[in-house]
Amino acid sequence: MPSFSILTPTSGRLAYLQACVRSVQEQVLFGADIALEHIIVCHGGDAETRAWLEAAALPNTICLFADEALSPSAARNRALEVAAGDWILVLDDDDLYLQRTVFYFADAVARHPERRWFVADFVRVDAQLRYLPGQDVYGYQFERDTQMLQAIFAAETFAQGNVCIARSLLAEAGHYDEARAVAEDLELYALLLLAGAVPLALPMVSHLHRVHTQNTSKHIDARHHHQDLAEIYRKLEAPLRARGVELQLPQA
Numbered sequence: 001m002p003s004f005s006i007l008t009p010t011s012g013r014l015a016y017l018q019a020c021v022r023s024v025q026e027q028v029l030f031g032a033d034i035a036l037e038h039i040i041v042c043h044g045g046d047a048e049t050r051a052w053l054e055a056a057a058l059p060n061t062i063c064l065f066a067d068e069a070l071s072p073s074a075a076r077n078r079a080l081e082v083a084a085g086d087w088i089l090v091l092d093d094d095d096l097y098l099q100r101t102v103f104y105f106a107d108a109v110a111r112h113p114e115r116r117w118f119v120a121d122f123v124r125v126d127a128q129l130r131y132l133p134g135q136d137v138y139g140y141q142f143e144r145d146t147q148m149l150q151a152i153f154a155a156e157t158f159a160q161g162n163v164c165i166a167r168s169l170l171a172e173a174g175h176y177d178e179a180r181a182v183a184e185d186l187e188l189y190a191l192l193l194l195a196g197a198v199p200l201a202l203p204m205v206s207h208l209h210r211v212h213t214q215n216t217s218k219h220i221d222a223r224h225h226h227q228d229l230a231e232i233y234r235k236l237e238a239p240l241r242a243r244g245v246e247l248q249l250p251q252a
Helices: 014-025 047-056 072-082 101-111 145-152 167-173 184-194 222-235 237-242
Strands: 003-010 035-042 061-065 087-090 117-125 163-166 200-210
Touching: 003 014, 003 072, 003 101, 014 035, 014 047, 035 047, 035 072, 047 061, 061 072, 087 101, 087 167, 101 117, 101 163, 101 200, 145 184, 163 167, 167 184, 184 222, 184 237, 222 237
Parallel strands: 003 035, 003 087, 035 061, 117 200
Antiparallel strands: 087 163, 117 163
């Protein structure tokens, strides 16, 4: 039986979180033998969200609480410490899964037992969940790890909440760098690729990515994004150069 753990950090965005939680609670599994848990890390001393979570008593949900404000990386790592699933999914508190997301990931796991990482498409919507045309991103068709690594360090591709990763692969490659507040996902994906795992791109939409004024990445412009990619490259430079991967960021 495949088992999945969905990781969701949250702080100060209860209205968004409630919709996010509902999208997990309403997953349609078609009677499949799938174990699913949702791990919510409520941090920053968010008393309102904590009170709602405790009163809601959500099934198949683990709630962790922290008074201190945590970075997304630190919050996800805390969730990973208690995750029971063999497969890890990451869903931000302002995003929503489509109803069949977990079922389709489970189907991919069953059909491709040799793969340890899957990536889906996602759709951008505004704060009112209206589709934002022309902003879809899908560039994950890579046959070799070096191809995707080069795309990452040329700022040509990224994945955001639309991944399904084997927990065993995370144990080998490493978890999130808690000191990194920007591009922490890309650093993790680079580590997975350096471990020799190339994601299988699936013909499915995993979630709605909500674009609004409170996005945690709203203040990140191209210059800051490129600076962070350069820092990640320097950190991983030896194994990247050994594979022929160069830093090729576009000019600002």
